[in-house]
Amino acid sequence: MKNPLCCTAHQALLLIVLALMCAFSLIHPGLAIAAPVAKQNTQVPGYYRMALGDFEVTALYDGFNLINNKLLKGASAETIQSSQARAFLDATNGVQTAVNAFLINTGEHLVLVDSGAGKCLTDKLGNVQRDIEAAGYTLEQVDTVLLTHMHPDHACGVLDSKGERAFPNATLMLNKTEADYWLNPELLAKAPADKQARLKMIAASAAPYKAAGKLKLFTDGSEVLPGVKDLALHGHTPGHSGYMFTSKGQNLLVWGDVVHSHSIQFAHPQVAIEFDSDAKQAIATRKHIFAEAAAKKFLVAGAHLPFPGIGHVRLKGTGFAWVPVEFAPLP
Template identity: 60%
Template sequence: MIRPLYPRHVLFAAFALALPFASPITTQAAPAARQQTQVPGFYRMAVGELEVTALYDGYVDLGTNLLKGASAEDIQSLLARMFIESGKGMQTAVNAYLVNTGKRLVLVDTGSSKCFGPTLGGILGNLKAAGYQPEQVDSVLLTHLHPDHACGLLDAEGKQAFANATVFVAQDEAGFWLNPEAAAKAPADSKAFFEMAQKAVAPYQAAGKLKTYSTGDALVEGVSAAPSPGHTPGHTGYLFSSGGQELLVWGDVVHSHATQFAHPDIAIEFDVDNAKAIASRKQVFAAAAKDKLWVAGAHLPFPGFGHVRSEGEGKGYAWVPAEFGPIRSDR
């Protein structure tokens, strides 16, 4: 028998020591491509027995010069506290809300469709991503008739986006935007708003599916109108109640969360009546804080669910956004 020149354990040790110095045989992986798309824009929460889905239409950058009621320096200071850089404008979300009551499928506001630029118009796509189809919506409640809330009544071809829905709008709102005399007297830079509102509701009106209502009129079961005029003449929120919980979908009570919670006296250029809009905002804030309502806002950071907290007498309010989490009805 021929014995090895070195004991076996010595050879193994020598081989192991040599491994780190050996040239590894590897294949260089290609760099991972960057992903340029965001997740679908929907988020769900429960309010009692209601399933409420926030739908993201997109965003628009609003100039800080549109805010009124405080000095430019004070406004910029409030924006800086929220890390909004000077000169870059305010990235402002446009949201709508889909409520499944178990019997009805109710959509509050419809987004902007094709009325504004490419950063908006995502409601229909996000509604489908959320597991629903437009034809399943049976009621559309409009907070007001501005184009970023009403233009989504139409699809890309200008037809009814919600073929089986009845559209509800406050009488004071319809009486203003759908009034030919008011449109004729409007300033030149506002005429397009009248035209877009009238075009958006026209097919529903022709089909007998546009319903106007006055305060106190019955709407959808479990929903009551909460008028908050000023931003527009008939601007209205909707209060949903179920299982001892309440959600106020408040439309355009707030456009700039960074400034208007802390200083409700700050108005925005789009308000038809600044004084009324400010009074409505203060009233809504006080009620939401006192009653600990869930609220949902069309221009709050998506998904726009949360609470309003009072900071004390004369110290304004704060926005408390909802935490991401599972759909729970016990909160």
């Protein structure tokens, strides 16, 4: 038989403990037992700022693509897999590859190099316009858009959601060889059905700028703006271009799609990607610009390098290595 006095004592003790816990939580609310804090599943707008002489460079993160190893040509599966393993990359579902653009304020011009994918591709892309505004600028302030080439992940972001000019005060500039190829109506007419949608995206990106008299073409080696020179980096596309920005003796080459896979192509520059129009030329261009960047020690900015995509190239063994910039305040 249970002792009623014992039960009463236990109940009284429990009540005292509960009362003390309540009193403690009132005195020390920060230590009170609370529900788990909900996770925040959004990333910050992707921009990173640095100085180049008197120029201000802002890297913009448009998003990412997943690249399957089958797209890479010129090395064995074992070489590709071992290179990725050394970089701690899991290629099971494809390797994440950033899509970057670059906004450069020269003091005289506000220049956007490449524009991201806009609404053309997946919902993992299309953030450049948002990032420009998050970085403190407006789309109306951009007066020049330089395209390294006309693939959709570089060109479609020049349009807004209605298919009109997203940068109403900007001149769209690109290499004449690039424009002559992609904007040629005969290319679309002769293309197989599975290629036509992509070609229409490319043509549509330039159309409203051309209609407004805001499309300007240049030839290899042109000084496209004060302190900005075109470098012919052909191969990935027929008129693929890089842009060398120079201020107070400091140089930054925005090189577009010279590299798609940082874990493989620096060590093995002979590796091409299926998207190359002319793989042989793309490989020769990559080897040449790697060697020049390593020798002259200028900064480079790549569309598909890990964000912010800015750094140096150095020699490593028989190949090269990527040395990214470190996060730092502006001087």
